Amino acid sequence: MEEEDIDTEETEHNDSKVTAHIRGVLSRFAQGDATDYNELVGKLNQSGYLSTDDMPSLLTSLKAVFGMDMWKYGPDVMEVLVYLIIRLATSSGEFVNSSLDMLVNNFMPHESFMEELNEPRGVEKKEQVLDRVHSALIKITNLVPLAPMRLCPILLRRMPDIFVTEPVVAVYVENMLRLESGPIGEFCGSTMILAVVDRLVELDLEVGWDDILPNESNKGIFDTELEEMYDDFDDGFVLVNQANIFAEKLDSLMVVTCRHIRSCAENGRLSKVFNTLFHCFHSSVLNTQRSKFAQFFIFYACSLDPEECGVSFAFMLADIFNCNTEISLTRMSSVAYLASYLARANFLEGHMIAWTLRRLADWCVDYCRLVDAEEKTLDPEAHKLFYSGCQAILYVLCFRMREMLDDPYLESVIFGFPLQLIFCHPLDPLKVCLPSIVEEFLQQAKAASLFTSSEAFGGAAKLDMYFPFDPFLLKKSDRFINPIFLYWSNVGQSKSREGDQSAKFCMFEMVSKGLSRFASLCPGISFGST
Incomplete structure (x- = not known):
């Protein structure tokens, strides 16, 4: 095996370990143990004051948080994750785009989950995820005045092209139009409709x-x-x-x-x-x-x-x-x-x-x-x-x-x-x-x-x-x-x-x-x- 492949596998393994750690922190917080969660938030909020040695750990943690798939977790973990994303977006301007991008990325479940969307379990999961995603987007745009301007380009960039499978395209468009009919529609509704047309x-x-x-x-x-x-x-x-x-x-x-x-x-x-x-x-x-x-x-x-x-x-x-x-x-x-x-x-x-x-x-x-x-x-x-x-x-x-x-x-x-x-x-x-x-x-x-x-x-x-x-x-x-x-x-x-x-x-x-x-x-x- 080549050295580059070994490095890639090690990185993916490390990322997986960090993601599992973050999930554990969120799960414990949802169950009432806030110790690790407060430590994580404190580290993320102090990003501008960390030493050079601490930055790799911070960046890895941020990557894990912003890459989390809400569709994989239960309501308790989803709730804490959304709360964390909102805190990150509103605590520092440098995290706004990443927070919005993470939420928009959760408009769509992984394709392996698409077949379940029309089943009762899938419908319930869809409501659990998307209600929280849209609620978070509204809260961020209310607290960060420039958020709507940053959200529009992300929505257009993330929009699936015509070669993506039919359920994925349909779910994404459904979410775009949901934004149009909500409070955010005042800022980017016409952009959403034009993109759909x-x-x-x-x-x-x-x-x-x-x-x-x-x-x-x-x-x-x-x-x-x-x-x-x-x-x-x-x-x-x-x-x-x-x-x-x-x-x-x-x-x-x-x-x-x-x-x-x-x-x-x-x-x-x-x-x-x-x-x-x-x-x-x-x-x-x-x-x-x-x-x-x-x-x-x-x-x-x-x-x-x-x-x-x-x-x-x-x-x-x-x-x-x-x-x-x-x-x-x-x-x-x-x-x-x-x-x-x-x-x-x-x-x-x-x-x-x-x-x-x-x-x-x-x-x-x-x-x-x-x-x-x-x-x-x-x-x-x-x-x-x-x-x-x-x-x-x-x-x-x-x-x-x-x-x-x-x-x-x-x-x-x-x-x-x-x-x-x-x-x-x-x-x-x-x-x-x-x-x-x-x-x-x-x-x-x-x-x-x-x-x-x-x-x-x-x-x-x-x-x-x-x-x-x-x-x-x-x-x-x-x-x-x-x-x-x-x-x-x-x-x-x-x-x-x-x-x-x-x-x-x-x-x-x-x-x-x-x-x-x-x-x-x-x-x-x-x-x-x-």
Whole structure:
């Protein structure tokens, strides 16, 4: 055996002996014998005055204390250990980071313990450890003013990456969000939520559509009943490769995230948290191409407060699309999200949907007036914003037209849309938008005598655009999304209304609240045409 290996073994053996000694000291203190404990604390508190000969012993003791795993001990030892950590953090500034790091490291048990987390014994142990960890973090941040600033970098550094096993990632994220909802959230809550959303997006990008719905890429939007195809899989996703392992992790994190958002709503915090969720969506999700499921955290949040959060989200997307200072990619993403949101969110009132569609239609009309009436060349790239807006209108009407036509007031609104002016313009949007969407729209519009066209549609230059709130296919977290999601098979089933006047009043009240909420979120953005 080489000398280096011998030295390593001796160091580990010595560390083990010191750790055992520290554990013994804590155990005796828990049983009422404070002699050794007081001696240990005295030595640690006098670190600045120890001789050079005593420093190695001190450093070894500190290393043992800060490296202790609370999950291995009973409640009595845990209690004393936490008390010691708090004393160290508050007695000397040099121990603050190490104390915080030790507590954060105890967010997660050793992987060998993970299988027990769902069993009664594991649940009890988890509560014993994490209650003490979070209590200690709160006490330290209350006593050390700079502790929250030091805690955030530690939390981000310790956060498991996407390659760590699913239970470990889920437990850590659960603890991050627990911090967000507690007193420490005032200092680092937005950082925690942003880190969680970034991790959702990272996992989402590792999942390919080929891993979810193989051999379905050539089917049209309305030919592919994704919600019915869900039954073809025994367990939602079939874990056949590494990508679907990422999907399983994403599924678990979506459960944790949705639970946290629901808890915020139950505790009257959603209005405050939604500000952060909105900014996380804008910065991390909006321009992420072909995101599949991560974006549903904002969809779910909107459903818990449709009159304010739900309306303001639609306003935000519409205004980004209308904002000339935004880059084209962002504007196209926003209108794709808006169309998908209006089409799929079954918690939105028809009046809100019609009002937002009218904004899109007005923008398209203004665009048509700016374009030379003699221009005949179809150029999806040159006019991609216009075609994106047109396709958004078509898509929403495919899902919502029947519902709106069942309401006398909405029927009058929808017949007032300038559809003829937009879709019969020389730019010929019906020849550029996806054929399956155009065909479905024309069938419904013709049956309702809303719009007819004898022109050919769906040319070779198809608009490359997807709708990000398509059916949600993650098994465990589906229970949060399924009840609030409009599937194609349910299109045309009208909501019950008490009366036209009450519905209109509800719409105006929602718009008023939504404008107020949106103004607080985006004070620098104008609302454009209404």
